[in-house]
Amino acid sequence: MRTAYSVETVRGAERELMARLPEGALMQRAAAGLAAACAGLLRRTRGGVYGARVVLLVGPGDNGGDALYAGARLARRGAGVTAVPMDPERIHPGALAALRAAGGHLAPSVPQQADLVLDGLLGIGGRGGLRPAAAALVERIPSGVPVVAVDLPSGVDADTGEVAGSAVTADVTVTFGAYKPGLLIDPGASRAGAVHLVDIGLELPSPEVEALQHADVAGLLPEPTASSDKYRRGVVGIVAGSAQYPGAAVLAVAGALRGGAGAVRYVGPAADAVLARYPETLIGPGRVQAWVVGPGLGAGRAGEVAELLAGDAAVLVDADGLRGLDETALRARTAPTLLTPHAGEAAALLGVSRESVEAGRLDAVRVLAQRYGASVLLKGSTTLVASGGEAVRVNPTGTPWLATAGSGDVLSGLGGSLLAGGLSGADAGAVGAYLHGLAARRVGGPLLAHQVAEALPAAWRDTRHP
Ligand SMILES: NC(=O)C1=CN([C@@H]2O[C@H](COP(=O)(O)OP(=O)(O)OC[C@H]3O[C@@H](n4cnc5c(N)ncnc54)[C@H](O)[C@@H]3O)[C@@H](O)[C@H]2O)[C@@H](O)CC1
Numbered sequence: 001m002r003t004a005y006s007v008e009t010v011r012g013a014e015r016e017l018m019a020r021l022p023e024g025a026l027m028q029r030a031a032a033g034l035a036a037a038c039a040g041l042l043r044r045t046r047g048g049v050y051g052a053r054v055v056l057l058v059g060p061g062d063n064g065g066d067a068l069y070a071g072a073r074l075a076r077r078g079a080g081v082t083a084v085p086m087d088p089e090r091i092h093p094g095a096l097a098a099l100r101a102a103g104g105h106l107a108p109s110v111p112q113q114a115d116l117v118l119d120g121l122l123g124i125g126g127r128g129g130l131r132p133a134a135a136a137l138v139e140r141i142p143s144g145v146p147v148v149a150v151d152l153p154s155g156v157d158a159d160t161g162e163v164a165g166s167a168v169t170a171d172v173t174v175t176f177g178a179y180k181p182g183l184l185i186d187p188g189a190s191r192a193g194a195v196h197l198v199d200i201g202l203e204l205p206s207p208e209v210e211a212l213q214h215a216d217v218a219g220l221l222p223e224p225t226a227s228s229d230k231y232r233r234g235v236v237g238i239v240a241g242s243a244q245y246p247g248a249a250v251l252a253v254a255g256a257l258r259g260g261a262g263a264v265r266y267v268g269p270a271a272d273a274v275l276a277r278y279p280e281t282l283i284g285p286g287r288v289q290a291w292v293v294g295p296g297l298g299a300g301r302a303g304e305v306a307e308l309l310a311g312d313a314a315v316l317v318d319a320d321g322l323r324g325l326d327e328t329a330l331r332a333r334t335a336p337t338l339l340t341p342h343a344g345e346a347a348a349l350l351g352v353s354r355e356s357v358e359a360g361r362l363d364a365v366r367v368l369a370q371r372y373g374a375s376v377l378l379k380g381s382t383t384l385v386a387s388g389g390e391a392v393r394v395n396p397t398g399t400p401w402l403a404t405a406g407s408g409d410v411l412s413g414l415g416g417s418l419l420a421g422g423l424s425g426a427d428a429g430a431v432g433a434y435l436h437g438l439a440a441r442r443v444g445g446p447l448l449a450h451q452v453a454e455a456l457p458a459a460w461r462d463t464r465h466p
């Protein structure tokens with residue numbers, strides 16, 4: 001499990017550790033890890049540190065201090081190091097002295113000839129969009145030169161991944177002590193590049209955000225045993241499709257058949273299309289452990305949704321099923337409930353604009369889960385799953401090619417199948433998103449939704465091999 005912690009939590013852990021260590025020790029640990037990562041990168045890009053031209057963008061706080069101390073270490077190994085301050089009046093004095101003693105120097109503007117740029121403008125102390133002085137330096141980063149962000153790319157909100165205005169786009173982020181949520185959640189995640197964690201010895205409580213890895217998913221997948229039969233493995237019912245959208249039913253069934261349930265039942269007007277493609281499907285109402293309701297349903301079928309929500313089986317609600325959801329009915333449920341909106345549907349549920357959901361995804365998914373008393377999977381470039389007071393799960397396996405018609409239908413079927421197999425709403429959402437993303441990566445792009453469904457068994461097997 002990859003875990004991420006809020007600024008407040010990280011600061012608390014840092015305070016505790018600093019009280020037990022000599023002054024400046026933590027910054028030295030951070031700088032040593034940072035310099036080692038930069039040296040590794042320079043070895044790969046140009047064979048070594050000696051003679052490399054390294055530019056430091058230096059902000060007024062400790063983030064700038066880290067960059068300067070790391071620059072001093074690189075200078076001692078023969079790099080030519082130039083530090084460009086955001087504000088020459090505010091610069092970490094001890095770290096600047098160390099850089100100078102190692103042969104580095106200050107410059108008023110960003111040199112355009114460089115082998116490496118370190119972004120030490122802002123770390124976890126950054127607030128709001130970059131102010132003009134910082135933004136001006138970022139604009140002058142020469143194109144094509146590798147950028148290493150110190151702790152996090154400046155301009156990215158550490159707690160949420162939000163980017164207000166401009167931000168650094170890094171090739172590598174060297175982060176200290178713990179991942180920050182903004183490194184795992186878009187738009188921040190896509191600014192961070194490859195994230196490298198430097199252990200500085202923090203002792204951390206439970207995380208605010210987490211990302212499953214192969215082994216976590218393998219441990220949650222419902223594998224059949226010798227005593228399993230199709231009913232014990234769970235039956236998932238699909239209420240999807242309409243005369244106008246029969247394909248959604250076929251794709252939801254396609255996902256459900258690969259989610260580990262023992263049987264898939266279809267209820268709706270697209271039975272012929274479903275059977276023609278998947279003769280394994282049971283047709284018509286009957287007992288199930290979990291329902292999927294919504295894909296391609298069209299308007300005017302809120303009654304069916306309400307009926308399923310009044311029952312005691314687990315329910316996954318997607319797409320058209322999300323229209324006009326009854327908050328009170330949802331909150332009254334005891335069986336697992338998983339809502340799977342995309343940003344537009346989430347915006348409608350929250351009564352806000354789609355843009356504000358996209359910009360503040362973490363907040364949106366948390367508020368939805370709270371308001372509806374359900375697990376909520378918010379689809380997008382980094383899919384998030386929230387449930388009650390638990391850590392929000394961020395899915396690490398997506399690919400932009402998944403933004404294609406029908407891929408959400410496959411995900412809903414898959415998630416429902418996992419619910420039928422006994423997973424909680426949060427686990428079904430997180431495991432479903434993970435497998436779905438992995439399958440899509442296997443297919444590559446451009447992809448069709450049914451190919452994602454077909455690649456799910458291979459993705460399932462992949463999770464067993466770290
Ligand atoms: N606290 C610790 O124990 C450690 C902290 N470390 C480093 O310290 C960093 C945090 O340092 P600081 O608390 O000094 O904070 P930062 O260095 O992130 O930012 C400091 C200052 O930047 C200015 N600022 C804030 N938002 C801005 C914006 N949008 N545009 C322009 N200027 C802005 C403010 O004046 C603020 O005080 C971490 O990210 C990490 O790099 C590491 O050395 C490891 C140990």
Ligand SMILES: [K+]
Nearest residue numbers: 119122150152
């Ligand atoms: K930074």
